[in-house]
Amino acid sequence: VSLEEQLVAEVPNLRAFARSLAQNHAVADDLVQETILKAWRNLERYQTGTNLRAWLFTILRNTFISLKRKYKREVEDVDGVHAARNVQIAEQDGAMALADFRRALSTLPIEQREAIVLVGAEGFTYDEAAKICGCASGTVKSRVSRARKSLSALLHFEPEDLISNGTTVMPPPVSSRLRP
Amino acid sequence: VGIFGSGAKVMMTHTSENGSGAGQKRDPIAENLKRVYNETLEEPLPDKLVSLLETLKNLKKAERD
Numbered sequence: 001v002s003l004e005e006q007l008v009a010e011v012p013n014l015r016a017f018a019r020s021l022a023q024n025h026a027v028a029d030d031l032v033q034e035t036i037l038k039a040w041r042n043l044e045r046y047q048t049g050t051n052l053r054a055w056l057f058t059i060l061r062n063t064f065i066s067l068k069r070k071y072k073r074e075v076e077d078v079d080g081v082h083a084a085r086n087v088q089i090a091e092q093d094g095a096m097a098l099a100d101f102r103r104a105l106s107t108l109p110i111e112q113r114e115a116i117v118l119v120g121a122e123g124f125t126y127d128e129a130a131k132i133c134g135c136a137s138g139t140v141k142s143r144v145s146r147a148r149k150s151l152s153a154l155l156h157f158e159p160e161d162l163i164s165n166g167t168t169v170m171p172p173p174v175s176s177r178l179r180p
Numbered sequence: 181v182g183i184f185g186s187g188a189k190v191m192m193t194h195t196s197e198n199g200s201g202a203g204q205k206r207d208p209i210a211e212n213l214k215r216v217y218n219e220t221l222e223e224p225l226p227d228k229l230v231s232l233l234e235t236l237k238n239l240k241k242a243e244r245d
Contacts, residue, residue, distance in 0.1 A: 016220035121217035
């Protein structure tokens with residue numbers, strides 16, 4: 001498999017990470033597009049045998065920081081406008097709970113959000129995530145911990161949210177506790 | 181240890197009815213985080229990205245030829 005083909009295979013993950021950063025689908029896709037182009041032009045700089053995904057994520061994150069200045073309002077989505085727009089499926093408790101989780105995630109500071117996504121969703125080690133974020137491993141650990149505490153508080157996760165068959169029972173919708 | 185790596189604190193524990201999951205730790209934050217993330221992974225790529233990737237593939241092919 002060529003490096004170019006490996007790069008193409010990473011696009012869905014790049015997109016998921018971009019969306020978690022940007023909180024705006026259009027901006028996230030712009031971010032991925034820019035990242036692909038930069039990576040493609042600089043493939044000779046990639047060190048074979050190293051983590052390609054980590055290299056791409058670093059490019060994406062750096063691109064995001066640049067784009068953030070340009071699209072500050074859209075990228076930050078400080079009022080949760082786009083996140084709120086995503087909360088459309090309320091017919092089922094599960095769907096509603098997941099929408100609440102998405103909204104709660106969107107309220108985290110960007111540093112915490114990227115840390116918890118890189119470690120918790122992408123499965124990077126703290127050291128790998130630290131390299132991507134350009135900070136110390138301990139800083140990533142601390143950010144993940146704070147993110148988890150914030151999410152637990154926002155979503156009111158308690159031990160009794162678990163039932164006997166091992167299924168997680170999501171708490172009631174917390175939309176009213178989150179910013180509209 | 182959950183998906184947050186070694187040393188990451190798992191917030192909740194669960195023991196199943198038949199005991200097979202005795203001591204098994206559950207992590208609803210990690211579970212929901214993965215679900216939200218995987219939703220995007222499973223989405224089809226937008227036309228603009230498909231088009232870009234196709235262009236790059238063709239460029240590569242032209243280089244080889």
